[in-house]
Amino acid sequence: MIRRLLYAIPTLLGISVIVFFLTRLSPGDPIRIYTFGSQTITEDDIRQLRAFYGLDQPLPVQYVTWLLGVVRGDFGMSLQYHQPALGLLLDRLPATLQLASAALILQILIGVPLGVYAALRRGSWVDNAIRVFGVAGHAVPTFWLGLLAIIFFAVTLRVLPSQGLLTVGKDQSDIVDRLRHLILPAFVLALAAIANYSRYLRTETLDVIAQDFIRTAHAKGLRNRTVVYTHALRNALIPVVTALGGLLAVLVSGSLIIEQVFTWPGAGQFTYAAARAKDYPVIMAGVMLASTLLVISYLIRDVLYAVVDPRIKAR
Numbered sequence: 001m002i003r004r005l006l007y008a009i010p011t012l013l014g015i016s017v018i019v020f021f022l023t024r025l026s027p028g029d030p031i032r033i034y035t036f037g038s039q040t041i042t043e044d045d046i047r048q049l050r051a052f053y054g055l056d057q058p059l060p061v062q063y064v065t066w067l068l069g070v071v072r073g074d075f076g077m078s079l080q081y082h083q084p085a086l087g088l089l090l091d092r093l094p095a096t097l098q099l100a101s102a103a104l105i106l107q108i109l110i111g112v113p114l115g116v117y118a119a120l121r122r123g124s125w126v127d128n129a130i131r132v133f134g135v136a137g138h139a140v141p142t143f144w145l146g147l148l149a150i151i152f153f154a155v156t157l158r159v160l161p162s163q164g165l166l167t168v169g170k171d172q173s174d175i176v177d178r179l180r181h182l183i184l185p186a187f188v189l190a191l192a193a194i195a196n197y198s199r200y201l202r203t204e205t206l207d208v209i210a211q212d213f214i215r216t217a218h219a220k221g222l223r224n225r226t227v228v229y230t231h232a233l234r235n236a237l238i239p240v241v242t243a244l245g246g247l248l249a250v251l252v253s254g255s256l257i258i259e260q261v262f263t264w265p266g267a268g269q270f271t272y273a274a275a276r277a278k279d280y281p282v283i284m285a286g287v288m289l290a291s292t293l294l295v296i297s298y299l300i301r302d303v304l305y306a307v308v309d310p311r312i313k314a315r
Contacts, residue, residue: 001299008295012288016070019287020063023280030079030278031055053079066284075288076281080274085281089267089289095165096266099255102186107193112240114194115201116233122206130198137195146188146261153184160184163263185262189255197240204236241304 031049035041050056053076054065069076075086118130154162161167161181170177208214209232217227256268271286 001303004299004302012291012295015291016067016284016288017063020066020284021059023283024059024062028278030280033278034079053077075285078279078282080277080279080282085285088282089270089285092265092267092270093289095264096255096259096268099182099185099189099258099264099266102182103190103193106186106190107197111194111197112201114198116205116228118198118202119205119209120228130202134195134199137191140191142188142192143257143261145191146185146258149184149188150261165265185258185264189258200240201236204240205232208232208235238305241301
């Protein structure tokens, strides 16, 4: 684990270099964007603002200054909000992690059983229905599905809210209201992965149950449930663990679309708004935060390998 974390350092440095220079070299001046239309701002004021934020320095100097600040835990001040960029993102990160965690739980609790059940009922109408769902769920765009969910459940049936984290005026500790707001975005975000997991598990389960050790387990007189869930499922889960690599970062970054559709006040939506406004410190903080989550998710995957299959040794 320590070795994997050390390998992540040059990866994160490379990502920071690419994103830093791409954001700085893209067209547009953030200072002029924020001062556009003001009658009292002079060219001298613009130069002073650029000097205050360090934007008048050569790009390599700007990067080294930013990197030294990151080592101290300082990602810079937001050009738009005049507050620490990392603090602004961390304030919104719990909402994104709440949405991503709920989607992850739904993916595993629904996708894995569907795949196993389809394999055990191979060739039946249930198997065919799950396979069709797997293809359709992967193909349907999340934003379109989100809009349909809002129209049907929020507008037509009026059984679930369509936006936000909490109803205006409700107490922050109202768990029921929070769950009602979470249901639609979490299901929409999880749908594609549920479809993928059902396909993965069906294929892998069919491959495992055809192997000799499964026939031996049946020959020993073990109950079918024991054979399936103790012997077959554990071996079939190994490729699924591979698919989990990077899933945390994918969920956090992928939730951007869902956050936009459902007006969810998360870090993804905030970073997207910062990119449109060329708020460099917030963009860098958002990208590095997502990259760190990617590294963590790969580390979790490696640990899960050993849990699922003790034969796998760390290399």
